[in-house]
Amino acid sequence: MQEVTEIRWHARGGQGAVTAAKMTAEVALSQDKYFQAFPEYGPERSGAPLVAFTRLSDEPIQVYSAVEHPDYVLVLDPTLLDVTDVTEGTPDGAVVIVNSEEPAAALAGRPEMSGRSVYTVPATRIALETIKRAIPNTPLIGALAKVSGLFPLEAVTDEVRASLSKKFGDEVVNANLEAVRRGYEEVSGE
Amino acid sequence: MKKWQIDDIDTWGPSRHELGATIPRSGTADDYNTGGWRVERPVRDREKCNDCMICFFACPDSSVVVEDGKMAEIDLEHCKGCGLCAAVCPRDAIEMTDELEARRKEEE
Amino acid sequence: MSRKAITGNGAVALALKQVEPDVMSAYPITPQTEIAQNYAQFVANGDVKTEYIAVESEHSAMSAAIGAAAAGARTITATSSQGFALMWEMLFIAASLRLPITMPVITRALSGPINIHCDHSDSMGGRDCGWIQLYGEDAQEGYDNAIQAFRIAEHMDVRLPVMTMIDGFIISGAIGPVQTLDDDKVKEFVGEYQAVNPLLDADNPVTVGPFDGLHGWYFEHKVSQNRAMENAMRVIEEVGAEYGKLTGRPYSHFTTHHLDDAEVALVAIGSAAGNAKTVVDGLREKGRKVGLLKVRTFRPFPAAQVAEALAGVQVVGVMDRSDSFGAQGGPLFTEIRSALYDAVPRPQVLNFIYGLGGRDIFPSDIEEAVSVCEQAAAGESVTQERHYLNLRED
Numbered sequence: 063m064q065e066v067t068e069i070r071w072h073a074r075g076g077q078g079a080v081t082a083a084k085m086t087a088e089v090a091l092s093q094d095k096y097f098q099a100f101p102e103y104g105p106e107r108s109g110a111p112l113v114a115f116t117r118l119s120d121e122p123i124q125v126y127s128a129v130e131h132p133d134y135v136l137v138l139d140p141t142l143l144d145v146t147d148v149t150e151g152t153p154d155g156a157v158v159i160v161n162s163e164e165p166a167a168a169l170a171g172r173p174e175m176s177g178r179s180v181y182t183v184p185a186t187r188i189a190l191e192t193i194k195r196a197i198p199n200t201p202l203i204g205a206l207a208k209v210s211g212l213f214p215l216e217a218v219t220d221e222v223r224a225s226l227s228k229k230f231g232d233e234v235v236n237a238n239l240e241a242v243r244r245g246y247e248e249v250s251g252e
Numbered sequence: 253m254k255k256w257q258i259d260d261i262d263t264w265g266p267s268r269h270e271l272g273a274t275i276p277r278s279g280t281a282d283d284y285n286t287g288g289w290r291v292e293r294p295v296r297d298r299e300k301c302n303d304c305m306i307c308f309f310a311c312p313d314s315s316v317v318v319e320d321g322k323m324a325e326i327d328l329e330h331c332k333g334c335g336l337c338a339a340v341c342p343r344d345a346i347e348m349t350d351e352l353e354a355r356r357k358e359e360e
Numbered sequence: 361m362s363r364k365a366i367t368g369n370g371a372v373a374l375a376l377k378q379v380e381p382d383v384m385s386a387y388p389i390t391p392q393t394e395i396a397q398n399y400a401q402f403v404a405n406g407d408v409k410t411e412y413i414a415v416e417s418e419h420s421a422m423s424a425a426i427g428a429a430a431a432g433a434r435t436i437t438a439t440s441s442q443g444f445a446l447m448w449e450m451l452f453i454a455a456s457l458r459l460p461i462t463m464p465v466i467t468r469a470l471s472g473p474i475n476i477h478c479d480h481s482d483s484m485g486g487r488d489c490g491w492i493q494l495y496g497e498d499a500q501e502g503y504d505n506a507i508q509a510f511r512i513a514e515h516m517d518v519r520l521p522v523m524t525m526i527d528g529f530i531i532s533g534a535i536g537p538v539q540t541l542d543d544d545k546v547k548e549f550v551g552e553y554q555a556v557n558p559l560l561d562a563d564n565p566v567t568v569g570p571f572d573g574l575h576g577w578y579f580e581h582k583v584s585q586n587r588a589m590e591n592a593m594r595v596i597e598e599v600g601a602e603y604g605k606l607t608g609r610p611y612s613h614f615t616t617h618h619l620d621d622a623e624v625a626l627v628a629i630g631s632a633a634g635n636a637k638t639v640v641d642g643l644r645e646k647g648r649k650v651g652l653l654k655v656r657t658f659r660p661f662p663a664a665q666v667a668e669a670l671a672g673v674q675v676v677g678v679m680d681r682s683d684s685f686g687a688q689g690g691p692l693f694t695e696i697r698s699a700l701y702d703a704v705p706r707p708q709v710l711n712f713i714y715g716l717g718g719r720d721i722f723p724s725d726i727e728e729a730v731s732v733c734e735q736a737a738a739g740e741s742v743t744q745e746r747h748y749l750n751l752r753e754d
Contacts, residue, residue, distance in 0.1 A: 083535075084365070084535055087365045087535045087536075088365050090365075091363065091364070091365040091537060096537055097365065097535070097536065097537060098534055098535070098536050099365075099534065099535040099536075100529075100530075100533060100534035100535065101533070103391075103476075103477065103529045103533060103718070123536075124497075124498075124634035124635070124637050124638050125634060125635050125638045125723060126498075126527075126530050126531065126534070126631040126632075126634055126635060127635055127720045127721055127722045127723070128720050128722075130722060261577075264577065264580065265580060266580040266581070266583040266584040266587065267584065267587070269577055269580055269581060269584065270557065271458045271519055271556055271557065272456065272457040272458035272459065272519075272557075272568070272581075273456070273457070273569070273570060273572060273577070273581050274457070274557045274566050274567065274568050274570075275566060275567040275570055276557060276564065276566050277565065277566065277567065278565030278566065278567055279565075279567075280567055280570070
């Protein structure tokens with residue numbers, strides 16, 4: 063069977079989870095990997111909980127069903143921990159990265175996190191301080207790069223620069239690059 | 253214009269027909285004598301008619317024949333005898349008459 | 361050539377843009393919306409010279425496409441689900457007028473209950489309207505089929521409209537890697553459009569869509585439509601081979617996977633074929649003799665070739681993403697079982713209905729289907745009634 067890395071994103075509508083799943087796919091493209099990125103389809107409403115998926119592999123990916131057993135779970139909104147089990151279906155040792163001001167140890171004690179590797183990154187604060195908007199997706203991609211080692215930080219920053227510089231000026235591009243870098247540096251956990 | 257020989261079309265198999273049943277000619281309705289459906293025949297009184305052409309616009313079958321800006325005749329190959337021309341004529345110059353009677357007279 | 365991260369819809373819209381047909385008439389509908397929207401944007405940005413007709417319904421979209429194609433324009437549209445259903449009567453007219461319109465269909469359930477998600481009720485419901493039907497597994501095949509459709513439809517031995525399917529949302533909305541051709545390569549591949557008896561040729565006036573009565577030639581024209589379908593069997597393969605030379609991705613009517621020594625085989629169409637391929641690979645590693653046949657061409661249906669490919673298999677499990685209520689099974693099942701009627705020895709053919717209204721089909725569901733087929737192959741009695749995958753049972 064082919065080796066596929068599976069990622070699940072939990073967020074609320076408007077927090078950029080689908081964009082994050084897409085950007086991760088673009089990074090994979092630049093690394094000559096195979097990839098898939100798709101949301102769980104349904105009515106899209108700002109503020110409503112949503113789920114998106116990314117698959118990464120060195121070989122073509124031919125499974126199109128929803129990700130059942132993600133290796134990585136990224137939580138863009140810490141309030142979701144209380145309304146949904148973000149670890150559902152995850153195997154032992156799965157990595158959970160939460161956008162939170164709390165230390166990872168504080169979340170690791172939650173019963174559903176047992177046996178999972180928990181990391182936190184203050185992605186909303188980083189976003190507010192860099193891009194001046196509470197969209198935590200780019201710091202989380204930086205955090206994913208650090209924790210997973212799936213791709214180097216430069217691959218993410220190169221992709222962010224390439225995709226944003228088509229539409230935005232240096233200020234916006236640099237703010238986003240800073241957001242990615244800080245996510246990479248400030249993620250902490252086990 | 254393309255030449256389209258259809259004399260023996262009743263014997264044609266699937267491969268001989270034009271793609272999509274297209275007819276490589278236009279205005280083919282002119283070839284059909286549809287005047288045979290008529291029960292009443294319009295007869296125009298040349299004396300009363302002043303060529304106002306209101307009947308020309310009213311006729312749903314384009315059966316009012318115009319020549320040199322004048323109403324020349326009614327095309328009985330295509331007129332179905334609906335009577336609209338007679339109804340709209342402001343001078344009552346068109347009368348609807350019995351078709352069978354008219355044909356009998358023609359045969360005499 | 362370049363490699364892109366793009367949605368299925370984005371890939372199809374790009375293919376259409378690269379062909380740059382004369383006319384597109386379309387009405388946006390979920391999950392096809394992105395195609396109509398992207399193409400309107402290409403037109404607005406001046407990227408293409410296509411005349412975009414914004415219509416008020418899909419019935420009008422297909423009517424306008426028929427008018428444009430009859431006038432002599434290379435014409436496209438795109439739709440899904442209820443929009444496809446609303447086109448219904450015009451689909452037959454496009455085919456019977458022998459107009460080479462091409463149409464991506466982003467497959468979606470038909471209501472009700474109201475449902476916007478993927479199944480094949482729309483396109484499979486239209487399987488007998490006289491259009492050629494090509495099904496793609498992923499965004500790459502959606503792109504490739506959309507380009508080849510023009511060559512197949514416009515071939516003088518065919519002159520039939522072609523619809524190319526990808527699965528709604530599952531493929532249309534997912535981002536995946538797609539190898540795209542350069543614009544000039546696509547234009548060179550599809551070539552100049554040759555209209556037949558165009559209405560706009562004022563020197564050679566024609567009558568399109570005449571009345572044909574009781575003593576007319578309707579019957580003969582229907583037979584000629586079916587002959588065009590027979591010709592399409594050959595043309596689809598020729599075009600697929602030529603496309604393969606250009607891209608390294610040759611296409612035929614179907615592909616097989618581990619079928620040669622298979623004791624049981626699955627037959628699937630659309631994205632589920634990818635899931636099935638992955639399951640087959642996994643089961644092969646465990647020594648189980650299972651194979652897969654993925655159908656691309658559903659109309660015309662390559663019955664003889666399919667029967668040959670499945671010869672020697674003991675049990676065939678046919679996966680249908682739509683049902684044909686009251687029939688002996690789903691549309692793919694009835695085709696496959698009929699194709700195998702003359703096979704000696706004749707395999708047992710089982711039907712697995714799955715994925716209606718977007719119900720997910722997991723690898724474990726497909727493994728279950730394989731197990732049922734293996735039980736039948738081992739001589740156990742297995743029902744010929746429909747088997748349902750991932751259904752909430754009573």
